[in-house]
Amino acid sequence: MPELLTIQTPETVLFWFLAPLAVLAAIGMLLVKKAVHSALLLAWVMITLAILYIAEGALFLGIVQVVVYTGAVMMLFLFILMLVGVDSSDSLTETITGLRPIAITAAVGFGGLMVSLLGRATLGRDPLGLEIANASGNVQGLAELLFSKYVWPFEVVSALLITAALGAMVLAHHQRTIARPTQREQAIKRFRTGSLSGAAGLPGPGVFARHNAVDVPALLPDGTPAPSSISATLKARGDVIDSAQFQLDNVDTTIVEEK
Amino acid sequence: MSLNNYLYLSALLFTIGAVGVVVRRNAIVVFMCVELMLNAANLSLVTFSRINGTLDGQVIAFFTMVVAACEVVVGLAIIVTIYRSRRSASIDDASLLKR
Numbered sequence: 001m002p003e004l005l006t007i008q009t010p011e012t013v014l015f016w017f018l019a020p021l022a023v024l025a026a027i028g029m030l031l032v033k034k035a036v037h038s039a040l041l042l043a044w045v046m047i048t049l050a051i052l053y054i055a056e057g058a059l060f061l062g063i064v065q066v067v068v069y070t071g072a073v074m075m076l077f078l079f080i081l082m083l084v085g086v087d088s089s090d091s092l093t094e095t096i097t098g099l100r101p102i103a104i105t106a107a108v109g110f111g112g113l114m115v116s117l118l119g120r121a122t123l124g125r126d127p128l129g130l131e132i133a134n135a136s137g138n139v140q141g142l143a144e145l146l147f148s149k150y151v152w153p154f155e156v157v158s159a160l161l162i163t164a165a166l167g168a169m170v171l172a173h174h175q176r177t178i179a180r181p182t183q184r185e186q187a188i189k190r191f192r193t194g195s196l197s198g199a200a201g202l203p204g205p206g207v208f209a210r211h212n213a214v215d216v217p218a219l220l221p222d223g224t225p226a227p228s229s230i231s232a233t234l235k236a237r238g239d240v241i242d243s244a245q246f247q248l249d250n251v252d253t254t255i256v257e258e259k
Numbered sequence: 260m261s262l263n264n265y266l267y268l269s270a271l272l273f274t275i276g277a278v279g280v281v282v283r284r285n286a287i288v289v290f291m292c293v294e295l296m297l298n299a300a301n302l303s304l305v306t307f308s309r310i311n312g313t314l315d316g317q318v319i320a321f322f323t324m325v326v327a328a329c330e331v332v333v334g335l336a337i338i339v340t341i342y343r344s345r346r347s348a349s350i351d352d353a354s355l356l357k358r
Contacts, residue, residue, distance in 0.1 A: 007261075012260040039287075049298055053302075058309075072328065107274050114270035118267060127311075128310065142321070153322060164330075168333055
């Protein structure tokens with residue numbers, strides 16, 4: 001006769017502590033504007049799920065959840081976010097009119113259906129718990145199943161992984177359609193097109209002798225700052241110092257005698 | 260507390276993920292919502308494994324994780340490819356078939 005499952009108080013406390021946090025983070029994922037914030041909230045949801053897995057006796061899955069999901073998958077997401085542009089924030093305006101009310105109505109309906117379904121469903125017996133299945137260790141029990149009953153799905157899944165890796169390589173591969181221009185060709189192009197002022201390259205940043213950091217625009221001969229001397233990224237971030245403060249008239253030039 | 264609470268949590272997370280897939284426009288966020296749905300399904304699999312007293316549910320959850328990893332790799336590669344040709348990660352911009 002298998003021993004019936006009793007849920008201990010610590011697990012109840014853990015659940016009621018983590019579950020609302022997970023739901024809040026998931027809802028926040030939908031509401032925040034920046035994709036990076038969504039990714040961080042999703043990572044948090046995944047960590048809470050990992051803790052819940054471990055509380056439920058799925059030690060191996062809990063660790064794998066942390067390593068694979070919050071480690072590898074979220075890292076991949078953040079990597080692609082950096083590649084696509086970290087400030088690619090979503091415009092939260094509706095593009096299809098009435099989509100949002102319909103989506104929320106459908107979600108409330110679906111969620112209510114699921115919850116009421118789960119509330120009415122009865123198993124006909126008490127839940128068993130994993131004490132017997134985990135008797136010789138969770139990892140050992142999983143390995144026994146994985147390499148006996150589920151060995152064929154395991155092989156198929158490995159084939160799927162290899163196919164996915166190959167597919168990603170094929171998709172991400174970028175074939176050059178035209179030859180890479182040589183430095184000579186680039187130099188000729190600079191002189192033939194556009195104005196001669198840009199032919200020698202863009203001016204470097206910094207007001208020399210006073211401030212030569214990359215966030216200070218160079219001063220043109222007439223004293224105005226040269227915007228082309230600053231990286232576009234710094235300009236977009238607004239991290240540009242006004243170079244007028246380094247002009248000779250504005251700077252205190254009185255010499256202080258050093259002892 | 261009954262084990263049903265885990266299933267309620269799973270259903271809630273799944274629903275939130277589904278709303279995200281429909282409502283958000285950034286392809287990467289849509290993908291993250293799909294991941295949330297897969298995670299929610301995994302939670303219910305783990306709970307069912309505990310209800311039944313066997314580890315089969317956990318093995319299937321493990322397979323789901325592998326499939327999710329594959330899906331992320333291929334999906335993100337597709338997003339990068341679309342981004343390369345259209346300079347946008349919005350799912351509204353990939354509408355060539357519509358025209």
